[in-house]
Amino acid sequence: MNQMLHEDAEKIVSAGIHAVLPDVAVIRALESYDFGTGGVYLVAAGKAAWQMAHAAVSCLDGRIRRGVVITKYGHSGGPLAGIACFEGGHPIPDEGSCRGTRAALALVRDLGAQDTVVFLLSGGGSALLEEPLVPLSELQDITGQLLACGADIVEINTIRKRLSAVKGGRFAQACAPARVLCIVLSDILGDPLDMIASGPACADSSTCRDAERVVKKYGLRLSGEARACLQHETPKHLDNVEARITGSVRELCAAAADAASSLGYEPILLTDQLSCQAREAGVFLADIVRTHRSPSRPLAYLAGGETVVKVIGDGRGGRNQELALAAAAGIAGLDAAVFSVGSDGTDGPTDAAGGYADGDTLAALRAAGLDPFAVLNNNDSYTALKAVGGLLFTGPTGTNVNDVAVALIR
Incomplete structure (x- = not known):
């Protein structure tokens, strides 16, 4: 695992979710x-x-x-x-x-x-x-x-x-x-x-x-x-x-972008209307990474919204975990990461908020005897990402304004 990218991912997640906690907004609405x-x-x-x-x-x-x-x-x-x-x-x-x-x-x-x-x-x-x-x-x-x-x-x-x-x-x-x-x-x-x-x-x-x-x-x-x-x-x-x-998800994306900027990345908002299959979104973000694999400065591509998973297997996971796992093959060997989290802190029927993959994830999965394509077909992203330290945890956050997915390129 790329420790620096993983730490940046956790900081971006934390800052994004903190910005959309409901307390201040509820109080503002009631006071008037x-x-x-x-x-x-x-x-x-x-x-x-x-x-x-x-x-x-x-x-x-x-x-x-x-x-x-x-x-x-x-x-x-x-x-x-x-x-x-x-x-x-x-x-x-x-x-x-x-x-x-x-x-x-x-x-x-x-x-x-x-x-x-x-x-x-x-x-x-x-x-x-x-x-x-x-x-x-x-x-x-x-x-x-x-x-x-x-x-x-x-x-x-x-x-x-x-x-x-x-x-x-x-x-x-x-x-x-x-x-x-x-x-x-x-x-x-x-x-x-x-x-x-x-x-x-x-x-x-x-x-x-x-x-x-x-x-x-x-x-x-x-x-x-x-x-x-x-x-x-x-x-x-x-x-x-x-x-x-x-x-709303717009505020979540804006806060995540600000956090990425503070870490030295140039943030680029792709959309706050992401709506497609989770694995398609993961492959798309991996394609973005490969296109911009040698940037003059670190880049952060952000996509807010909510993907869906078509369940064809009997594994365990969530849409954000499936998105990250689907990106693993496309970014293999690169100084980059793709991660996605649900702002409520729970992704599908799991205790994880989402998933993380970087240039080392594919090799780590194979070393653990896991075929990422077979895992995706069984909708078992939780098991695979857990084996390689690719789960992101926040616990229940107290808010819920869709998801944010990010591709980081150093």
Whole structure:
């Protein structure tokens, strides 16, 4: 392993994630809001829910009467005064998700027009805020089908909205006549409010026809009950919601670029709209490295967004790990590295935030008896990168604004 490049990668990751932590943004959004004389209630859902709720509780200093937080297992930071904290499954909802959501619905059920629901939303909310209109087991199966077939997040959420009592604007309907102040950490490219966490407090721009197209495109297996749900249109107008986006992948990329610059690299932003297969992105970044293999000064190429993995094997890994591993062969022998991380600190069903490969990785894999191409075909990037020290760890970060991938060339 190239120790200098690895250390630079860790510094860039740390600086990027630190810049998109939700505390300051949540406090800024709340300080400028007039709550009037009614009661203030809090609901937070997503992988950054606890961190966002913690900031809100500190800022409002006793104003919140009651609240509910629903976050991913292991992402709760401890008790919050007056707040019931729940943990649930991600990326597939489970009974914990539903239990927390039922508590949130009970909290907002009888509020009046003078009351306000502070609704803190972050990535992962689609799985964590869930009250299914079909049996939970079928919803889990449909979600698994969508994740495995390579559907993008907009396609996935177009289906999930119609199988849920809280998605696609239906949670805001449940809060009415109370006002909803929705503060959002965006994890979807372009920040479409109706797609972030499946838009529980936003009028839905997708249609039943869009959902049918997704079903046909991927050949989804649905029961008659689920197909019937797809025929019921979601709310197209909401008059009790104000939404404020507080963070996005653009800020993550900008912070990573600033960190790279401070380390002596010339940062070049390729895109903040990366959306393709993870291994294709890894190969592309390796191609960039080979094109610019002898720079006059160190270079850092950055790409923000969210890739997808088509699952064809039974290994363990995540999209960021697969991206890094896919780059290993292309940068072999060069004074360069490719790494990618999820800003939430968890990549797929693993404890790693992402993956790292440099010019020494391919030889190290082969010395360990691992064929990177066979590993990729088995979707087992975690095992391979762990064997050569190529996993990047941050632990749960409290934020979630997509991923950033970087190619460093010295």
